[in-house]
Amino acid sequence: MRELRRDPTSKVASSGEDRAGTSMPYWPSFQGANPVARRTYLEWLANGRKDPDIGIGYVFLFFYGLERRLFVDNDRAEAPRLIAEVQHLVALYGASGSFKNYASRFLDAASLVASPEIARPDISLDLQSGYEMPLGIRVYLGAKLASEMPLDAGDALMWVLSLPDTALRTPATRCFGELRQLWEHRFGDRYPNGLKINAPKTRLKLEYRAASGAFDAQIDVAGSTERLPDIAAITAPLTGLRDMLSACTEELAPYSRLLGKRPDARGTLDAAMLLPKELRNLAGNSDIAVRLDGLFDGRTVASVTVAQITQALSIDLTGVEKVSTTVSNQIGAYLDHLNIGFEPDRRYGASPLRPDGHVVMFKALGGGQVDGEATAFTSARAMVDVAALAAGADDKVDAGETDAIMAEIRSVPELGKVERARLIAYASTLLKDTSSHRFALQKLKSLSAAAKQSVVKSATSAILADGYASPAEVKFLERLYKSMGLPVDDVYSMLHRGTVDLDEPVAIAQEQRTPGIAIPQQPSAARTSSSIQIDHSRLERLRSETSAVSELLAGIFVEEEAASAPSTVVGAAPQTAPSRFTGLDAAHAGLLEEVLRDGKLSRDQFDDAARTLRLLPDGAIERINDWGFDQFEEPILEGDEELTIAPHIVSELTEAEVAA
Numbered sequence: 001m002r003e004l005r006r007d008p009t010s011k012v013a014s015s016g017e018d019r020a021g022t023s024m025p026y027w028p029s030f031q032g033a034n035p036v037a038r039r040t041y042l043e044w045l046a047n048g049r050k051d052p053d054i055g056i057g058y059v060f061l062f063f064y065g066l067e068r069r070l071f072v073d074n075d076r077a078e079a080p081r082l083i084a085e086v087q088h089l090v091a092l093y094g095a096s097g098s099f100k101n102y103a104s105r106f107l108d109a110a111s112l113v114a115s116p117e118i119a120r121p122d123i124s125l126d127l128q129s130g131y132e133m134p135l136g137i138r139v140y141l142g143a144k145l146a147s148e149m150p151l152d153a154g155d156a157l158m159w160v161l162s163l164p165d166t167a168l169r170t171p172a173t174r175c176f177g178e179l180r181q182l183w184e185h186r187f188g189d190r191y192p193n194g195l196k197i198n199a200p201k202t203r204l205k206l207e208y209r210a211a212s213g214a215f216d217a218q219i220d221v222a223g224s225t226e227r228l229p230d231i232a233a234i235t236a237p238l239t240g241l242r243d244m245l246s247a248c249t250e251e252l253a254p255y256s257r258l259l260g261k262r263p264d265a266r267g268t269l270d271a272a273m274l275l276p277k278e279l280r281n282l283a284g285n286s287d288i289a290v291r292l293d294g295l296f297d298g299r300t301v302a303s304v305t306v307a308q309i310t311q312a313l314s315i316d317l318t319g320v321e322k323v324s325t326t327v328s329n330q331i332g333a334y335l336d337h338l339n340i341g342f343e344p345d346r347r348y349g350a351s352p353l354r355p356d357g358h359v360v361m362f363k364a365l366g367g368g369q370v371d372g373e374a375t376a377f378t379s380a381r382a383m384v385d386v387a388a389l390a391a392g393a394d395d396k397v398d399a400g401e402t403d404a405i406m407a408e409i410r411s412v413p414e415l416g417k418v419e420r421a422r423l424i425a426y427a428s429t430l431l432k433d434t435s436s437h438r439f440a441l442q443k444l445k446s447l448s449a450a451a452k453q454s455v456v457k458s459a460t461s462a463i464l465a466d467g468y469a470s471p472a473e474v475k476f477l478e479r480l481y482k483s484m485g486l487p488v489d490d491v492y493s494m495l496h497r498g499t500v501d502l503d504e505p506v507a508i509a510q511e512q513r514t515p516g517i518a519i520p521q522q523p524s525a526a527r528t529s530s531s532i533q534i535d536h537s538r539l540e541r542l543r544s545e546t547s548a549v550s551e552l553l554a555g556i557f558v559e560e561e562a563a564s565a566p567s568t569v570v571g572a573a574p575q576t577a578p579s580r581f582t583g584l585d586a587a588h589a590g591l592l593e594e595v596l597r598d599g600k601l602s603r604d605q606f607d608d609a610a611r612t613l614r615l616l617p618d619g620a621i622e623r624i625n626d627w628g629f630d631q632f633e634e635p636i637l638e639g640d641e642e643l644t645i646a647p648h649i650v651s652e653l654t655e656a657e658v659a660a
Helices: 035-046 056-072 076-093 097-114 135-146 153-161 170-174 176-190 238-251 253-261 286-296 306-312 325-337 375-391 399-410 417-432 440-444 449-466 471-483 490-497 536-553 586-598 603-612 617-632 647-659
Strands: 207-209 216-218 301-305 340-343 358-363 600-602 642-644
Touching: 035 056, 056 076, 056 097, 076 097, 097 135, 097 207, 135 153, 153 176, 153 238, 170 176, 170 238, 170 253, 176 238, 238 253, 286 301, 286 306, 286 358, 301 306, 301 417, 306 325, 306 358, 325 340, 340 417, 358 417, 375 399, 375 417, 375 449, 399 417, 399 449, 449 471, 449 490, 471 490, 586 600, 586 603, 586 617, 586 647, 600 603, 603 617, 603 642, 617 647
Parallel strands: none
Antiparallel strands: 207 216, 301 358, 340 358, 600 642
């Protein structure tokens, strides 16, 4: 056993120093040090043991004395001061892995000596202690096993984190607070009653082995005489716990990457959207929520402008003429998180938002998410499209027309409460502004004859909902018939027949009574009372016809950007000039050349060029990309604010030009 006490007879140099400790032996001792090293050590002690550049051998020499003071001299009263001293040394010299390991073991054992009773250690990233689980954790968990109590989420996480072979990835260390919260949720889902573990037969040995190797000491825990079970002997549940820790870490990876790029993003709505849904309501976005609540003004539904919503969400649309798909979807995700639904919502088939457009918001859990591909929903949305288009034909919408559309939505039995709320909000935006449907008539040309008849019936029904048809509404029907290649004269016969082949006459204009001979009322045997008679079989037939019409319309009235054929301005002459890109007409080929010239083009420049060629910008992009799929099996134009072409596609297109 090496003697660690200082010998007063050991000589100390009167001058000189060895701050690096190069002359110190591997196992440092005061007796084994030369006079210069002894002088350096004593000066370091006298100066408060705070020189960060002192050799680690001197630190170990002092540390050996602290070990002996607590575990050999058994000075329990000094335990708090000794713990504080070692913590101070770790803060200064913890870069030495060896010293940090020994110091951690000392602190672990010293906490047992200093504490009057068994308590759960704090859960942190620094629970590991060398090649074994820390004694304090083994004592705490051993006591739980001995009492046959199940481990809770904190116990299980502490167990995994303290294992010597647990290596945490960056998302876990960077987002440790969020990791603990997510672990609580995942552990509760898997072990709602806690994790029950049978105590092993192996018992815990409470002893401390000195870093100097000079002694071993037994540790008494709160006067306990019975040895506790050792959880370090249990391995079976660890596989599942490690897998759960890995899964939690992976869930936090996107959030962690954002914080890596923007450390100040924690607490923002952008960051909250990347958190698992269980943690999103914990994110600090109260300012945004307050601003949105102000737009509702105590109601559950609010009609606002796009500018008001983007300002509330801190989204800058300055100088933007058209809201991109990315921003539209981002707005939707933000509002989903805040339990607010809105229309028009591009994710459910609506047209893109415009900075000067209007939005209807409604409060709904999770943003009122629905299955946008469900047959009943898509059919009902298409019905709303054509009805709103017809109702707004005279540039004004009567209350009766609005009520008719709302009643039609409520009458579809397959729709749920949230779906109806979303469709009513959607209808409200269309009735307020139908400009997004100005090209919808052009999409009706490809319908079958039967489908065209169904469309005109639905449109006529919407127009006659208020009891009369204005000249502007009649003109709309004429355009509708003309665009579908139907005889315009049929408009008037349809109006006279009514919405869906009604037998009764329908008023075309307000009644103007003039004096004359009264026509006696024809007696009717069918009417036996003054009450209104309802033909239920007829209502069912009308409902069936409405459903059929909606299904036919579902693929027609979609946003103009989704057109599968090239879109042109009404009345524009077709482009018939030859194209250097086989299969692409001259106008679209010319537009493609504009982008190909530099490999990129701003969206504003592209839109201007498209309009010069009498093309709709969005339809032109769709047409060019459709051609790209046919030629190269991938789209050509990519991007929102700036359109670009991938380098390998540029090469292919250049070769096509040369070949032409």
